[in-house]
Every structure is written in C-alpha cells, then in structure tokens.
Amino acid sequence: xxxxxxxxxxxxxxxxxxxxxxxxxxxxxxxxxxxxxxxxxxxxxxxxxxxxxxxxxxxxxxxxxxxxxxxxxxxxxxxxxxxxxxxxxxxxxxxxxxxxxxxxxxxxxxxxxxxxxxxxxxxxxxxxxxxxxxxxxxxxxxxxxxxxxxxxxxxxxxxxxxxxxxxxxxxxxxxxxxxxxxxxxxxxxxxxxxxxxxxxxxxxxxxxxxxxxxxxxxxxxxxxxxxxxxxxxxxxxxxxxxxxxxxxxxxxxxxxxxxxxxxxxxxxxxxxxxxxxxxxxxxxxxxxxxxxxxxxxxxxxxxxxxxxxxxxxxxxxxxxxxxxxxxxxxxxxxxxxxxxxxxxxxxxxxxxxxxxxxxxxxxxxxxxxxxxxxxxxxxxxxxxxxxxxxxxxxxxxxxxxxxxxxxxxxxxxxxxxxxxxxxxxxxxxxxxxxxxxxxxxxxxxxxxxxxxxxxxxxxx
Ligand SMILES: [Zn+2]
Numbered sequence: 001x002x003x004x005x006x007x008x009x010x011x012x013x014x015x016x017x018x019x020x021x022x023x024x025x026x027x028x029x030x031x032x033x034x035x036x037x038x039x040x041x042x043x044x045x046x047x048x049x050x051x052x053x054x055x056x057x058x059x060x061x062x063x064x065x066x067x068x069x070x071x072x073x074x075x076x077x078x079x080x081x082x083x084x085x086x087x088x089x090x091x092x093x094x095x096x097x098x099x100x101x102x103x104x105x106x107x108x109x110x111x112x113x114x115x116x117x118x119x120x121x122x123x124x125x126x127x128x129x130x131x132x133x134x135x136x137x138x139x140x141x142x143x144x145x146x147x148x149x150x151x152x153x154x155x156x157x158x159x160x161x162x163x164x165x166x167x168x169x170x171x172x173x174x175x176x177x178x179x180x181x182x183x184x185x186x187x188x189x190x191x192x193x194x195x196x197x198x199x200x201x202x203x204x205x206x207x208x209x210x211x212x213x214x215x216x217x218x219x220x221x222x223x224x225x226x227x228x229x230x231x232x233x234x235x236x237x238x239x240x241x242x243x244x245x246x247x248x249x250x251x252x253x254x255x256x257x258x259x260x261x262x263x264x265x266x267x268x269x270x271x272x273x274x275x276x277x278x279x280x281x282x283x284x285x286x287x288x289x290x291x292x293x294x295x296x297x298x299x300x301x302x303x304x305x306x307x308x309x310x311x312x313x314x315x316x317x318x319x320x321x322x323x324x325x326x327x328x329x330x331x332x333x334x335x336x337x338x339x340x341x342x343x344x345x346x347x348x349x350x351x352x353x354x355x356x357x358x359x360x361x362x363x364x365x366x367x368x369x370x371x372x373x374x375x376x377x378x379x380x381x382x383x384x385x386x387x388x389x390x391x392x393x394x395x396x397x398x399x400x401x402x403x404x405x406x407x408x409x410x411x412x413x414x415x416x417x418x419x420x421x422x423x424x425x426x427x428x429x430x431x432x433x434x435x436x437x438x439x440x441x442x443x444x445x446x447x448x449x450x451x452x453x454x455x456x457x458x459x460x
Contacts, residue, residue: 045069045147046096047118047126053296056111057155058409060296063128068147069095073140085114088130088138090149097126112136112155143292143403145346150292152407232278233450235271236303238404239264239281240310240343243288248313248342250426257286259429260309263417266439267307276450291344291404299409305373305446306412308404310343311429313421320422321393322385324378325414326370327406328399339416340400351401369411371397373449377413381441388433392418411449415442 045067052061070093078086097118105117114131121127130151138153239260241247247256261283268279280301282294289297298306312323314335331337341348375397386392405412417438418425428434 043067044096045092045094046098047092047101047128048098050101050106050116050118050128051293052106052108052113052116053293053300054108054110054113055300055302058299059108059113059130059151059153059155060292060299060407061116061128061130061151061153062290062292062296063090063092063149063151064146065092065095065148066146068142068144069093069149071140071142071149073138073151075135075138077135086132086135088132088140088151088153090128090130090140090151091121092126092128092149094124095126109133112153139407141406144350145344148290148292150407232276233305233446234278234280234301234303235305235307235446236298236301236410237264237267237279237281238294238298238306238308239283240308240404241288242283242286245288245345248311248420250313250420250429251317251423252426254420254426254429256311256313256420259311259420259435260417261286263309263435263438263442266435267309267442270439270443271446277446292407294404295406295408298412299407303410305449306405306408306410307377307442307446308402308412308414310414310416311418311420312339312416313342314419315421317421317423319419320425321395322378322382322418323395323398323416324374324381325398325400325402325405325416326367326374327402327408327412329401331400332398336398336400340402343414344401344403366408366411370413373411373445374413376445376448377415377442379441380444381415381417381438384441384444385434385437388437389428391424 045065047063047065049064050061051064052059054060072091072093073088075088076084076086078084097120101118102120105115107115109115111133114133116128116130118126118128130153132153134155136153136155138151140149140151142149239257241257242261243257245257247260249255264281265284268281271277271279280297280303282297283289294308295306312319319335325336331340337348337351341351344351378394378397382392382394402414405414415438418429420426420429
C-alpha cells in the first residue's frame with residue numbers, strides 16, 4: 001500500500017562524485033523519512049513522504065500527499081548575497097506535513113541537487129524547497145491514485161520550455177505562481193556554493209515538433225551518425241505490477257505480475273549472454289514499485305532502452321493478440337483508454353488531468369525511436385511465439401497514456417503480451433515455450449537497435 005511507497009527514500013549517489021563519507025551521511029539523512037508516519041486527521045491531505053531519485057544530470061522528486069491538493073511551483077535564481085542556491089519550490093495548499101519531514105531535509109549534493117527540505121509557509125500552505133547546485137530546467141505534474149506531485153529536474157537542459165499555450169500554462173490543478181523571495185523552509189545547513197553558471201533554461205530549445213504517428217523502416221535510419229558509445233547498451237526491463245498489485249488475473253487464476261516477472265527474467269538472461277548489453281530490472285522479485293519510481297530508476301540508471309512488460313485483459317473474453325505501445329496523450333479507442341487506466345491504477349476520468357504533461361517532456365524527443373522499437377518488438381514477439389503457437393495474432397503498434405512511460409528519457413515501450421482474460425491465451429502463458437518466444441522477440445528487437453546504433457541516447 002502507500003506505506004510501501006513511503007519507505008522508498010532513494011538517495012542515489014552519482015557515480016562520478018561518490019564519496020564514502022557522503023554515502024554514510026546520506027543513508028543517515030534518509031532514515032528518518034522512512035519511518036512509518038503517524039496517523040493523519042481524516043480528510044486532511046498531508047505531505048507524508050518526499051522521495052528522490054537523482055544523479056548528476058537528472059532528479060525526480062515525488063511528494064506524497066495521499067489526497068488531492070492544489071499546488072503551485074516556481075524557481076528562484078541563486079542569491080549569492082544571501083548564500084542561497086537556485087531553488088525550486090512547490091507550495092501545497094490546505095495540507096499538513098509529517099513532523100519528521102520538517103526536521104530532516106533530504107541531503108544529496110551531487111552536482112545537480114543539493115537537498116530537499118520542507119516547511120510551513122503559512123497556516124494553510126506547506127512549501128517544499130528543492131535546493132539545486134546549478135540552475136536547471138524542471139517540470140512539475142501530479143499523478144492521482146494516490147495523489148503525488150512529481151518534480152522532474154533536468155541538468156542537461158533537455159526539458160523543452162513550455163509553449164505559451166493556455167493549456168500548457170494553466171493545466172488542471174497547478175497554476176503559475178509569482179516569483180517570491182520568501183523562503184520559509186528551514187535554512188540550509190550547508191556552506192554557500194559558487195555562483196551558478198548562466199541559466200540552462202535560456203539555452204533550451206523549443207518544444208520538439210509534433211511527430212506523426214507513423215513508423216519508418218528501422219533500416220532507413222541505420223545510416224544516421226551518432227557519437228561513439230562509451231558504455232554497453234543499457235536496457236531496463238520493467239516487469240509490471242508486483243506485491244500487493246497482481247495486475248490482471250486470468251480465468252483460472254494466473255496473475256499478470258508473475259507472468260511478466262518470468263518473461264523479464266528470461267529476457268535478462270538471454271540479453272546478458274553476449275556481454276553486449278547491460279541489463280537491469282526494475283524488480284527481480286514479487287514486490288510493489290510505484291509507477292513513477294520505475295521511470296525514475298531507468299532515468300537514474302541512464303538506460304538507453306526501457307521495456308515495460310504487461311499482459312492485457314478485457315471484459316470481452318474473446319479478445320486476443322499482442323500489442324506494443326508508446327506513450328501518447330490519448331488513445332485511439334475506448335479499449336486502449338481502459339487499458340491505460342487499468343495499468344495506471346486510476347479511473348478513466350482521472351486520465352484526462354495528466355494529458356498536458358506528456359507531449360512536451362523528454363518523451364516527445366524520443367518518440368520516433370520509441371515508435372520504431374515498439375513496431376520491431378511487436379513484430380518479433382509475434383513471429384517468435386507463432387513458430388510454436390501458430391494462432392498467435394498481432395494487434396500492432398499502439399499509443400496510450402501510460403504513467404510508467406511519462407518522463408522517460410530514453411527509447412521506451414510497453415508490451416501487452418496477449419490477453420490473460422482469454423482462456424486459450426491464459427493457458428498459453430502457462431507454457432514456458434510461449435514465455436521463451438515472447439522473450440526471444442524482445443531480445444531480437446533490442447539487439448537490432450543496439451547493434452545498429454540508432455538509439456537517440458548514445459552520447460555518454
Ligand atoms: Zn499490466
């Protein structure tokens with residue numbers, strides 16, 4: 001439940017500036033936030049946890065409030081006279097805050113993020129302050145069920161500047177806040193930092209142009225030149241659901257969470273054999289991991305490819321087939337919208353509120369690569385499975401608003417590997433040779449992409 005999410009205070013140290021003393025300090029700083037929260041007054045939203053995943057170019061901060069709240073965000077430039085670094089603040093209205101969070105800022109200091117702290121701005125407002133080491137672009141959005149505010153901070157200036165459209169500047173929930181020099185949160189205990197470099201925001205390119213939902217042949221792009229890769233291709237495999245969340249359940253009781261974990265393990269084993277790929281998994285056992293954490297794990301680990309594994313389900317027991325998705329604002333039909341709502345763990349009406357966050361984030365810049373990989377994955381999976389199960393069908397490449405893909409900085413796809421609600425397909429999913437076929441298909445597609453150097457993110 002929420003408690004599991006609250007316990008995840010992930011203070012990841014960047015690799016380049018790792019220092020043992022700092023590591024010990026960070027662990028100590030993180031412990032108080034992992035303590036079980038005291039009971040909140042019923043009906044009053046409360047900041048119950050602040051979670052962070054970070055490296056020197058990327059940070060995601062999640063602020064858990066449980067119930068829906070209104071909030072505002074803004075960034076303040078560094079104030080060298082007051083020894084204040086650049087800082088992002090989030091004002092949360094009508095919410096309380098757990099005392100332990102007030103007392104213990106989350107210290108990081110990794111070249112991008114200095115610390116996250118919180119305080120009571122006034123009687124009705126909690127202010128969360130993110131002290132940066134240097135000026136950076138950022139995006140803030142909220143996810144429902146349970147309500148949490150997500151802050152994505154980009155140290156490379158890759159988050160496009162918001163277009164000046166009414167929809168983008170006035171999304172449901174948050175509103176633009178006037179800059180303020182007031183800073184009520186506990187003062188930093190750290191020494192002043194050097195003045196930051198010129199604003200990264202001013203050098204950020206405009207939002208990437210709309211990309212038509214068409215798929216070119218992967219071969220057509222193989223001749224594009226990219227910088228030489230300095231590391232093995234990193235693949236993050238994300239078996240969906242887990243722990244308290246079984247995912248979809250088949251007519252005879254087969255659980256989606258178990259099937260996708262087994263497929264994920266097979267993919268990792270097969271992909272790792274050659275030594276060409278650095279394969280990681282968001283979960284390796286039956287544990288619950290919030291959706292925003294899965295994306296953060298891939299970003300923090302600088303994955304080149306993110307593959308989220310799921311099994312479809314439908315009230316129509318005859319529904320069948322394989323499909324692979326990329327992120328989009330909406331879905332082309334009711335079934336895909338229902339699927340996204342189910343995978344996101346929210347009612348369909350809640351999907352509307354996050355539409356604005358999707359197109360103008362990292363994801364847009366990666367969409368062409370994601371579309372190509374999704375098509376390749378789906379074709380290869382169906383081809384491999386159908387050698388053993390000729391009735392296997394492809395539903396093709398699709399798009400829908402999956403939260404787990406929001407904010408992904410790499411080529412990212414979500415596989416729906418047949419319907420667990422269909423008796424015949426559920427039976428097939430119990431057959432190891434079917435799971436092998438699915439894994440072989442994903443492996444073939446990933447290998448194709450890795451070897452042809454057509455990944456967008458190949459510069460580090
Ligand atoms: Zn699923």
